[in-house]
Amino acid sequence: MAGLAIITGASTGIGFELAHIAAEKGYDIIVAADEPLINNAADDFRRHGTQVTAIEVDLSTFEGNDKLLEAVGGRPVDLLLANAGRGLGRGFLDQDVAEWRKVIDTNVTGTTYLLQKVGNQMKAAGRGKILITGSIAGLMPGSFQAVYNGTKAYLDSFSYAMREEMRDTGVTVTVLMPGATETEFFARGDMMDTKVGQQEKDDAAKVAQDGWDAMEAGSGHVVSGWQNKLQAAMSHILPDTVLGKLYRNMSEPGTAEKA
Numbered sequence: 001m002a003g004l005a006i007i008t009g010a011s012t013g014i015g016f017e018l019a020h021i022a023a024e025k026g027y028d029i030i031v032a033a034d035e036p037l038i039n040n041a042a043d044d045f046r047r048h049g050t051q052v053t054a055i056e057v058d059l060s061t062f063e064g065n066d067k068l069l070e071a072v073g074g075r076p077v078d079l080l081l082a083n084a085g086r087g088l089g090r091g092f093l094d095q096d097v098a099e100w101r102k103v104i105d106t107n108v109t110g111t112t113y114l115l116q117k118v119g120n121q122m123k124a125a126g127r128g129k130i131l132i133t134g135s136i137a138g139l140m141p142g143s144f145q146a147v148y149n150g151t152k153a154y155l156d157s158f159s160y161a162m163r164e165e166m167r168d169t170g171v172t173v174t175v176l177m178p179g180a181t182e183t184e185f186f187a188r189g190d191m192m193d194t195k196v197g198q199q200e201k202d203d204a205a206k207v208a209q210d211g212w213d214a215m216e217a218g219s220g221h222v223v224s225g226w227q228n229k230l231q232a233a234m235s236h237i238l239p240d241t242v243l244g245k246l247y248r249n250m251s252e253p254g255t256a257e258k259a
């Protein structure tokens, strides 16, 4: 038996594909999301024949993360795929406080809490692999997605710091940095009237596979797709003022019509 994997945000999109890969590889999986759809997804994962536990919890809260950890029940965790996250479009001043707070609480606070809990358990066991879903968005100032990009900058950076701290523990930390990917993300983040919301995007299964392969190899990061690799490289060269302006062309409400 391969072991136990936790995958957060597994009801749709990249997390759904990651959970399929994990179960297909023989891992028992614990999958979590905030809505009942996670139970339908779990039925889908069960066809691979491993044990599947679905937890419906709000991972923006410590309580939600604790419930997820309770489901682990002291079993050693071999893989943690910390993927749950949400986006939010529109100008920052127009965003609802509860909505931007949920983005920070889910992407940053909840994820950090889970990483510490499971990281300590893995360190004690002397083994484990962690995959964090960051984003190339974390490399650029996200005009009209300002809070979201800030959370991804945090995760991209955090992942490398945690990786270094865990260097001699037998635990690896990898950050998956997708570009725009075809999932529920843009509709849920109110970004369908933007160029990036309407443009052709990467396939979630391919992105998940790239992340999985990088995690298995113990790499520091992977940027999925050559166009995103190019964007990531440009983000290290262009000044932030220029990047912020370019971002606007993709993410400002109304840019869909100009596409």
Ligand SMILES: NC(=O)c1ccc[n+]([C@@H]2O[C@H](COP(=O)([O-])OP(=O)(O)OC[C@H]3O[C@@H](n4cnc5c(N)ncnc54)[C@H](OP(=O)(O)O)[C@@H]3O)[C@@H](O)[C@H]2O)c1
Pocket (backbone or CB within 6 Å): 008, 009, 010, 011, 012, 013, 014, 015, 032, 033, 034, 035, 036, 057, 058, 059, 060, 083, 084, 085, 086, 087, 106, 133, 134, 135, 136, 137, 177, 178, 179, 180, 181, 182, 183, 184, 185, 186, 188
């Ligand atoms: N799509 C992109 O272009 C893109 C690019 C770069 C990075 N990413 C990152 O990829 C990750 C997965 O996103 P996706 O594109 O696959 O979008 P998605 O289809 O919307 O999936 C997001 C998943 O996270 C879960 N989730 C969100 N908030 C949660 C909360 N508070 N508690 C529990 N579960 C929660 C969702 O479940 P519920 O529906 O139950 O809330 C869902 O399962 C995110 O971290 C996102 O930032 C996406």
